[in-house]
Amino acid sequence: MIADLLSFLAANQHALLLRTVEHLELMLLALFAATAVGIPSGVIAARVPSLSTPFITLANMVQTIPSVALLGFLLPVLGIGRATASVALFLYALLPIMRNTITGLQGVDRGVTDAARGMGMSERQVLFGVEFPLALPVIFAGIRTAAVINVGVTTLSALIGAGGLGTFIFRGLATNNTATILLGAIPAAMLALLADSLLAVCERLMRHPAARRAIFLVLLAVGVVVIGWRHLPSRPETGRLRFGFTSEFMERADGYNAWRRHYMLPPLASRELDPGLLYSALDLGEVDVACGFSTDGRIEAFALRPLNDDRNFFPSYAAAFLVREATLENHPELRPLLEKLNGSLDEKLMRSLNKKVDMDKLSPSQVATEFLAGWAPAHGMAWDAARSRSKASSMARWDLVIGTKNFTEQYVLGQIVCQLVNGASGLQAGLKQGLGGTAICFQALERGDIDLYPEYSGTLLSSVVKPPAGLLVKLAQNPTEAEKYLREQLAAKYGLIWFPSLGFSNTYAILVRENDTQFLDTLTVSGLRQLMSRVPSDL
Amino acid sequence: MIEIENLRKDFDGTPAVDGISLEVRSGETLVLLGTSGCGKTTTLRMINRLITPTSGTIRVEGRAASLEDPVQLRRKIGYMIQGVGLFPHRTIEENVLTVPHLLGWSVGRCRSRLGDLMHIVNLPQELLARYPHELSGGQRQRAGLARALAADPPIVLMDEPFGALDPITRQQVRGEFRKIESLISKTIVLVTHDVTEALELGDRICLMSAGRIEQIGPAAELLFQPKSDFVRGFFEGGRMQAEWMAVTLGDLPLAEDSATTRIFGLPKELTVSEALSRLVNEQEKAFLRILSAFFEYKRALTGGDGGGASV
Numbered sequence: 001m002i003a004d005l006l007s008f009l010a011a012n013q014h015a016l017l018l019r020t021v022e023h024l025e026l027m028l029l030a031l032f033a034a035t036a037v038g039i040p041s042g043v044i045a046a047r048v049p050s051l052s053t054p055f056i057t058l059a060n061m062v063q064t065i066p067s068v069a070l071l072g073f074l075l076p077v078l079g080i081g082r083a084t085a086s087v088a089l090f091l092y093a094l095l096p097i098m099r100n101t102i103t104g105l106q107g108v109d110r111g112v113t114d115a116a117r118g119m120g121m122s123e124r125q126v127l128f129g130v131e132f133p134l135a136l137p138v139i140f141a142g143i144r145t146a147a148v149i150n151v152g153v154t155t156l157s158a159l160i161g162a163g164g165l166g167t168f169i170f171r172g173l174a175t176n177n178t179a180t181i182l183l184g185a186i187p188a189a190m191l192a193l194l195a196d197s198l199l200a201v202c203e204r205l206m207r208h209p210a211a212r213r214a215i216f217l218v219l220l221a222v223g224v225v226v227i228g229w230r231h232l233p234s235r236p237e238t239g240r241l242r243f244g245f246t247s248e249f250m251e252r253a254d255g256y257n258a259w260r261r262h263y264m265l266p267p268l269a270s271r272e273l274d275p276g277l278l279y280s281a282l283d284l285g286e287v288d289v290a291c292g293f294s295t296d297g298r299i300e301a302f303a304l305r306p307l308n309d310d311r312n313f314f315p316s317y318a319a320a321f322l323v324r325e326a327t328l329e330n331h332p333e334l335r336p337l338l339e340k341l342n343g344s345l346d347e348k349l350m351r352s353l354n355k356k357v358d359m360d361k362l363s364p365s366q367v368a369t370e371f372l373a374g375w376a377p378a379h380g381m382a383w384d385a386a387r388s389r390s391k392a393s394s395m396a397r398w399d400l401v402i403g404t405k406n407f408t409e410q411y412v413l414g415q416i417v418c419q420l421v422n423g424a425s426g427l428q429a430g431l432k433q434g435l436g437g438t439a440i441c442f443q444a445l446e447r448g449d450i451d452l453y454p455e456y457s458g459t460l461l462s463s464v465v466k467p468p469a470g471l472l473v474k475l476a477q478n479p480t481e482a483e484k485y486l487r488e489q490l491a492a493k494y495g496l497i498w499f500p501s502l503g504f505s506n507t508y509a510i511l512v513r514e515n516d517t518q519f520l521d522t523l524t525v526s527g528l529r530q531l532m533s534r535v536p537s538d539l
Numbered sequence: 540m541i542e543i544e545n546l547r548k549d550f551d552g553t554p555a556v557d558g559i560s561l562e563v564r565s566g567e568t569l570v571l572l573g574t575s576g577c578g579k580t581t582t583l584r585m586i587n588r589l590i591t592p593t594s595g596t597i598r599v600e601g602r603a604a605s606l607e608d609p610v611q612l613r614r615k616i617g618y619m620i621q622g623v624g625l626f627p628h629r630t631i632e633e634n635v636l637t638v639p640h641l642l643g644w645s646v647g648r649c650r651s652r653l654g655d656l657m658h659i660v661n662l663p664q665e666l667l668a669r670y671p672h673e674l675s676g677g678q679r680q681r682a683g684l685a686r687a688l689a690a691d692p693p694i695v696l697m698d699e700p701f702g703a704l705d706p707i708t709r710q711q712v713r714g715e716f717r718k719i720e721s722l723i724s725k726t727i728v729l730v731t732h733d734v735t736e737a738l739e740l741g742d743r744i745c746l747m748s749a750g751r752i753e754q755i756g757p758a759a760e761l762l763f764q765p766k767s768d769f770v771r772g773f774f775e776g777g778r779m780q781a782e783w784m785a786v787t788l789g790d791l792p793l794a795e796d797s798a799t800t801r802i803f804g805l806p807k808e809l810t811v812s813e814a815l816s817r818l819v820n821e822q823e824k825a826f827l828r829i830l831s832a833f834f835e836y837k838r839a840l841t842g843g844d845g846g847g848a849s850v
Binding site: 111120130 | 589619687
């Protein structure tokens with residue numbers, strides 16, 4: 001295991017260095033800015049007690065916004081990339097620094113400041129000569145907390161194309177690859193510890209007045225270098241087209257690299273983005289080309305257009321339920337119920353269900369109820385909406401736990417099967433929704449934390465079963481063969497049942513904006529290559 | 540000297556100091572005495588403008604304090620507070636030299652003054668490099684005094700300077716304090732709630748209650764010619780000890796010749812209380828002689844029967 005990890009590390013050292021620098025840069029910039037704003041505002045708040053409550057409340061409010069949500073709020077204003085990530089990180093670092101500055105200053109013994117004033121120190125001398133030095137350990141504790149929080153939150157900025165060590169973590173999670181996760185997680189943890197202990201050393205040195213000035217200068221120099229770094233020419237890019245891909249696409253064996261080679265494309269100026277943010281990034285013109293999923297409702301809603309996969313690169317991603325064998329044995333009524341759904345959802349139907357959630361702002365549960373209300377009678381099913389509703393709000397123990405990944409289609413499919421089971425059988429089903437990625441879903445299923453979840457054949461092949469490369473190519477060409485192979489492997493190795501397809505395939509699609517004039521003549525992915533060779537290089 | 544006229548301070552409309560007038564004479568030690576909340580600390584803090592008066596005037600050495608820059612004013616007035624308020628992040632040397640540094644004294648001048656100060660307050664030089672938390676309570680008190688005296692200010696304000704010490708150390712430090720020569724010439728305003736401390740250190744006592752002055756004068760005056768029941772009642776608890784402390788041997792009708800410096804072999808400056816405690820073991824005759832002279836003295840002042848009940 002360790003040896004594997006080390007050789008993996010060696011193979012990725014260049015990328016690791018790049019990501020670590022990106023990570024440090026984001027984190028330090030935010031930390032500097034938060035210190036520069038947090039300490040003065042803390043001083044003001046400590047001096048003017050009527051301001052301290054609003055300041056702290058405001059900063060507390062920011063702190064309670066989940067990091068991914070905060071990134072989401074800032075995205076429409078600042079776009080994808082480092083600007084949004086920096087602002088979010090700054091806001092998170094602000095609270096601990098400001099709060100500790102206030103607490104630290106308020107904690108200085110009143111007798112000491114009284115004596116200082118009484119002996120004729122000016123307000124400035126009291127602040128810098130007495131209050132600051134005495135509050136320093138508390139203020140520094142705030143900066144240290146902020147630094148550690150920032151290392152953690154910075155990993156999330158990988159979701160909005162700002163890079164950093166999180167890139168490895170999300171790629172690894174998306175493709176069930178522990179080594180990749182660790183490649184991001186271990187350096188991130190080390191950075192957190194390092195930042196904490198470096199700041200602790202700084203704090204100790206700051207107690208000596210002579211060292212204070214030196215440290216200030218060093219910090220200033222680091223700050224200048226960090227900010228200067230941002231203005232250095234960025235990594236070489238080819239062409240003017242900006243590409244956006246998900247972490248999963250970047251990492252998987254049949255993803256970015258293979259796709260680029262298959263179509264003989266040059267290295268691309270690409271950014272990694274959260275799957276949920278990719279479509280709006282494309283819509284807002286933050287990127288020109290993005291990978292997406294063929295059944296996503298936003299393709300229609302944002303007037304996006306998939307380029308034809310003219311050289312048949314993407315394998316089939318037939319959607320179906322992956323269920324624990326033990327669950328089916330315990331609840332024999334489940335299998336016929338699930339089998340009823342086979343072939344019930346074609347791509348067009350699935351896309352329209354997704355659109356209802358993404359664009360028409362219906363909840364996945366409403367969409368599922370609507371679907372079942374039409375579907376059940378047509379399939380001769382006795383499905384009772386009211387019964388399903390009452391079970392959804394009951395506190396009874398779940399007989400069946402249904403998992404879903406964290407994107408719209410999964411939420412809808414999860415609701416459909418959950419309401420179907422609750423409304424048409426005696427079983428009590430419940431949902432564990434929004435699990436982050438294949439690795440987490442599959443492991444939860446293996447451990448029995450969930451009993452079933454919707455999955456895609458292509459994902460299982462590339463991320464879970466992992467046949468030898470030769471076989472993978474063969475299976476990619478032959479969906480029927482692939483389904484048979486998957487079913488055998490999953491049953492034998494994991495005790496899982498791979499159900500027949502629900503009727504649609506949610507495969508990767510390379511998307512562009514329909515009204516984007518640079519793609520007027522480009523209908524296929526091969527066309528992209530011709531387009532790129534025409535575009536003059538920035539280098 | 541300090542002149543205070545019609546001084547008043549309201550906090551949220553309630554008067555803390557309610558129109559007082561007094562004068563602190565050059566070189567005397569005036570004690571502001573009273574229970575908590577009587578306005579004595581507020582009065583003190585208005586002298587160096589840590590608190591701004593609601594109305595009234597304060598003149599320090601003839602100049603209105605309100606017209607001076609508060610920071611400059613404070614650098615000319617020594618200040619010492621309860622718990623001393625030494626800066627915990629600075630060494631004793633840095634603490635003591637706070638005001639000289641603020642005044643921009645040269646290194647040489649600071650160094651020589653530092654030597655004098657340590658001698659004055661009786662602190663060993665090797666403590667200079669220590670931090671306040673490494674000193675005992677009594678040592679901290681003396682360092683605080685050195686800090687207040689550092690720039691040799693003519694006026695020193697002290698707010699319960701011995702308040703944080705245990706009773707034994709307190710008495711000992713107070714004893715040393717009285718012997719410090721450079722304090723004798725200074726104008727000192729000292730705030731305390733401790734009657735013994737007031738009697739021991741004050742040339743005059745200003746007894747305050749509810750923001751007003753009840754009586755101001757030498758200790759013997761307050762004890763033997765009280766102007767109100769409040770003043771009489773205030774000393775009632777430890778009257779015997781208080782009276783003996785307020786009178787010195789020199790005050791008593793003992794020596795015909797006023798030039799005599801020693802009575803029964805004791806210096807004239809000794810209080811009756813101190814004299815009696817030295818004589819109590821061996822010299823019964825002298826003890827009784829002093830006691831009866833004390834009653835004679837007291838009778839003369841009060842014009843009554845001498846309050847024999849207190850003995």
